[in-house]
Amino acid sequence: MFCKNCNTQLPDNATFCKNCGARVTPEPGAAAQQPAQPPVQPSVQQSAQQPVQPMGAAQQPNSGMAMPPNAQMGMQGGYYQQPQRRSSTAKIVAITLGVVAVLGLGIMAVHNSSSANDVPQPTQTEPAEKGKDKPAVETPQAGVLSLKHKDRKLINNETNELILMLKDAQITMDAAGHPQLCLLYTNQMPKGIASIELSVRALDQVGEPLKSPVTGRDFQSVEAQQLVAPGGSTSASDIIPLAELPKAEKYKVTFRCINFQDYDFLMFKGSSKPTVLVE
Numbered sequence: 001m002f003c004k005n006c007n008t009q010l011p012d013n014a015t016f017c018k019n020c021g022a023r024v025t026p027e028p029g030a031a032a033q034q035p036a037q038p039p040v041q042p043s044v045q046q047s048a049q050q051p052v053q054p055m056g057a058a059q060q061p062n063s064g065m066a067m068p069p070n071a072q073m074g075m076q077g078g079y080y081q082q083p084q085r086r087s088s089t090a091k092i093v094a095i096t097l098g099v100v101a102v103l104g105l106g107i108m109a110v111h112n113s114s115s116a117n118d119v120p121q122p123t124q125t126e127p128a129e130k131g132k133d134k135p136a137v138e139t140p141q142a143g144v145l146s147l148k149h150k151d152r153k154l155i156n157n158e159t160n161e162l163i164l165m166l167k168d169a170q171i172t173m174d175a176a177g178h179p180q181l182c183l184l185y186t187n188q189m190p191k192g193i194a195s196i197e198l199s200v201r202a203l204d205q206v207g208e209p210l211k212s213p214v215t216g217r218d219f220q221s222v223e224a225q226q227l228v229a230p231g232g233s234t235s236a237s238d239i240i241p242l243a244e245l246p247k248a249e250k251y252k253v254t255f256r257c258i259n260f261q262d263y264d265f266l267m268f269k270g271s272s273k274p275t276v277l278v279e
Contacts, residue, residue, distance in 0.1 A: 145171040157272040181240040186233040192261040202248035214244040250279040
C-alpha cells in the first residue's frame with residue numbers, strides 16, 4: 001500500500017509511514033465512534049442553477065455546443081428564439097415616430113416655400129410703367145446750361161396747331177470760350193423744316209440782358225440751317241454758334257420764324273413768339 005500523506009510505498013501490515021510518520025491504518029473503534037452523516041441534499045441555489053426540463057422530455061446529451069443567446073429548448077429538443085423585450089419594441093416605436101415627425105416638418109417646409117414662390121413678384125418693368133407719364137430726370141452736366149422743363153410743346157396760337165416738340169436746348173462753350181447753342185426737337189408738322197430763325201440774349205443772375213462786346217446790343221439774331229423731315233429730330237451734333245454773345249449764366253432763346261422746305265414759312269408775331277430760358 002501507499003502512504004496517503006507522502007505517497008511512499010509501504011508494506012501491507014504497516015501502521016505508520018516510515019518516511020513521514022503518518023498513521024496509515026485507522027485506529028481501532030474510530031469508525032464506530034464517528035456518527036453517520038445524513039445524505040447530502042442539493043441546495044436551493046444548485047437547484048435553481050440546474051435547468052428544469054419539461055416533464056416527458058428526453059434527456060439530450062451534452063454535445064459541447066453552447067446554447068445561443070435568447071434561445072430556449074423546444075419540445076422536440078431544438079432551440080427557438082425568445083420574443084424581443086418590450087424595451088426594444090418601445091425603441092422601435094420611438095424611432096418610427098421621430099422619422100414621421102421629421103418627414104412631416106420637411107413636407108411643411110416645402111409647402112411653405114412653394115406657397116411663397118406662388119406670390120406674384122413685381123417685375124422690373126413696373127417702376128418704369130408707373131413713371132411713364134413723367135419726364136425722365138437727367139443729371140445736369142458740368143458746364144452745360146439746359147432747359148429746366150424738358151419736352152416743351154411749341155404750338156401755333158392762331159391755329160392751335162402743334163409745330164414741334166422741344167426736347168431740350170443746351171448751351172456750351174467752344175474751345176475759344178464762346179457760347180454755342182444746340183436745339184433738340186422733333187418736327188410735328190406735315191412738311192419738312194428747312195431752317196429756324198432765332199434771337200438769343202445773354203442774361204445776368206437777376207435776368208437783365210448783357211451787351212454784346214461785338215455789336216454793343218443785348219441780343220444776337222441767328223438762323224439754324226437744319227433740314228428736319230416730318231417726324232424727324234435733330235441731334236447733339238447740330239450746333240449753332242453764338243460768337244457775338246458773352247459768357248453768361250442764363251440765355252433767353254426766342255423763336256421768330258420757321259421756314260419750310262416748300263418755301264413756305266411761319267412767322268411768330270408779338271406775344272405769340274415762343275420763348276425758352278436756358279440756365
